[in-house]
Amino acid sequence: MLNRRPLSYYLLSTFFTAFLLFLYGPMICVYLLSFQGPEGGMSFPMRGFSLVWFETLFSAQGRGVGDLHNSFFRSIRLGLIVALLTMLIGVAAGMSFRRKYPGSNFVFYSAIASMVVPGIFVGFGISLTLRLLGLRPDWWYSGIGAQLTWSLPFAMLIMFIILGRLDKSYEEAATDLGASSAQRFQYVILPLILPGVIGIIMAGFTSSYEESARAGLNIGTGNTMPMELTGLLGAATTPVMFAVGTLTTLFMFSIVIATLLVSGSIAKRRQLRLTAH
């Protein structure tokens, strides 16, 4: 009956496993082949095991392959700034929906529009606008701006969903108890939405780190990571790209794990504070 799994459970479990294999297959190839021996190529079999492709990557003071080093740091810098701005502007916009106001539909649907309009059009449009205004694109304004059009809608929608589930009477109760609007946010709303805010920072960073369709034309001189990698794709004949893949994945892994640890410790501290009382 209920505890006995129906046949469909086993069929679907097999199906899901096959899907995971489809998702992971290529990635596992990347991780394995990045340790390919010096004579090996971009396909199996492995001809020995070596770190030679990682060494290539770091040879010549990090100028071993393309401009990867600088692109990487450019991407990190851009990602951090975009994440911070996304958090500030996105949370504020999400908070605006706590009340009904004329124009809220504009804010909501402009976010939806920005999400569904293919990125190259936004990027192309911004670059045309700059050109007609006689401005030269540069990463610190048009680059960041272009990426915000991608990260902000997600931030706003995450807040919209989270805040939509928060009872409005929390604020009313806080106001009744004499809280100012700043206190209301600090002591009532923020603790409740904190996991979402951390999620927004994460999403802001990763979306910037991965994004190139919008920023590509507006970043000025100097590629970001995805642009540099796309450029290197065509010329790739050795497993050195796989070494890049393994390293950048490890990097993302550590960021995600760090975020989880941070939010975990916040939750734990809150738990401790509760039990202490």
Place this chain on the structure above:
Amino acid sequence: MMSPRAASWLQATPFAIIMTGLVIVPLAMIFAVSFMDYGFAEIIPEFYLGNWTDIFRSDLAVATYATVLRQAFIVWGVTLLLGFTIAYYLIYHVRSNFWRAIFLAACAIPFWTSGPIRMISWVPLLGREGLVNQALTGLNLIDEPISWLLYSEFSVIVVYINMLTMAMVGPIANSMAKISPAVVQAARDQGATEWQVITEVIIPLIKPGIAVGTIFIVTAVMGDGFLVRAMSGNQVNTPAVAIMNEINAFQFPPAAAKSVVLLVVVMAFVGVLLRLVDIRKELAR
């Protein structure tokens, strides 16, 4: 003290400015530029209809649209089937929240690897010396490696499916999770088989999720040029690729005209789907 309405406006202003200045105005600019003349790497601000007449004179445009619509349709169909099945498994067959979270995380981890790397990761699988060809020759199913596995429309579609299925799983699973368990139990109580529960109750109730997922998939396929170029080895031409090629050749006004056409097609499609689902209500629930 500030009025609540003013407070909301103040909170939404930075967001609204960015959306207006960096999305709406630039899109309007594309429209404007599509009517301008051009020289080498420059835009001449004079009214010119040639960009538009060129589009309607070329058979190429029709062919590229046929290609991208075919791709979008195949990718949509496959991701819908995969996405529904996976979401159904995760919501209705995985009973513990812990394992559900683990499985979802497992689906997300491959996406932590950079997009271009994920594209090149198919070379060891689908290439001439790739694992698939090795396996097929090893099993004596084929005499020589299949060449159309990689750098072809086939590989373009496979990689789209690989990258986009989760975009369908998400909204569908979200819609499914909102169906009250009592409603499904009531259907069982009424004598519905598992299949009847799916067709009579679940599918009608997850239509909004399917619509949202469809928007994600179709806009992604229609608007992408990077993946097509990389995975087809520059052999498949879609409207987005054509636009990117013209942008790279600094021919902005014709690129703008083609962009307007593609944008109208994509947005008309999104508009139709949004009529079927009140997305604001759907998210607020």
Place this chain on the structure above:
Amino acid sequence: MKIDTEFNAKNLVPDTEAGEPAEGTVNRFDVEMVAVSKSYDGGARAVDEISLRIPKASYCCLLGPSGCGKTTTLRMLAGHEDVTDGDVLIHDRNVTDALPAGRGTSMMFQSYALFPHLSALDNVAFSLKLKKVPKAERQARAMEFLKLVQMEELAHRMPAQLSGGQQQRVALARSLITRPKVLLLDEPLSALDPFLRVLMRSELKRIQTELGITFVHVTHSQEEALALSDMVVVMNNGKIMQAGTAREVFEKPSNTFVARFIGGHNVIEFEGRTVSVRADKCRIVEAVGGRNLPATITSIEYQGPLVRINLVTDDRKDLCAVISDTRFFADPPEVGEAVTFSWMPDDEWAFGA
């Protein structure tokens, strides 16, 4: 089979189906539970070896505080929860491992669980659609059941356009159209406002009598249980505390838990014995030849025809007396007043000891 009342109930009572006990066996009970237990993941038992027999065509209420196992018991009857140990019989057929739809039960959910994408009519016709009954026929049948619950006017509304009470009626019709031998109701009245609750209550009783099938109704309201039941089953901590007619349970509670939970009783330790005395048999004047306890009035609640007086004894035990308004206003006492709380020995109930 029951003789028709004014409504054409003959169409609405269950057919004799395959799986019915063979000719000659006597169908003595509609529902039988034999030492049924439920534990989750090997943990503590939510339901602990309960045995219960519900006679034919009864209105049975499972009554108890939240977490007592009454809803779990109901869901085990329905087949929405598997039985850890023991057997469940419906009309003398062992259905312990049967599917929810294959055991002759139908469940009405606390949240009503109407299909939000279907109109009231299509909701009721749902089970017939599953059986591929042609559209016209199934809609006609569904309409009949909507009439039974007086919802034919709103047949084409969507659930979201119906009030709580109306949704409930549709859910009832949807459950009844499967012609259940036993209808299971999970706190059916708890989401309604007090006025509707009383109205729906009599409606449920009317329909049960008309159809002549057994209803098993889970509730935490003793008032509801007493008003409806042919049989009341009081549960606590996964065990049955008492099962009997409403009057038995009220007049002869088998232990202090039942006496306290069913309400209207004082549980008093007096001269080394524990007894229960109905509050309406207690007075706040000295009784000649009766039992007397000094007490202080803590509060007075006016309830219309009756007045409830709460008191506390010198050793901090709570008591209560319910007297008629006439008697009360003849000489109204005041809060804080020291009085004598009294009852007659004949009104004591010593829990069967």
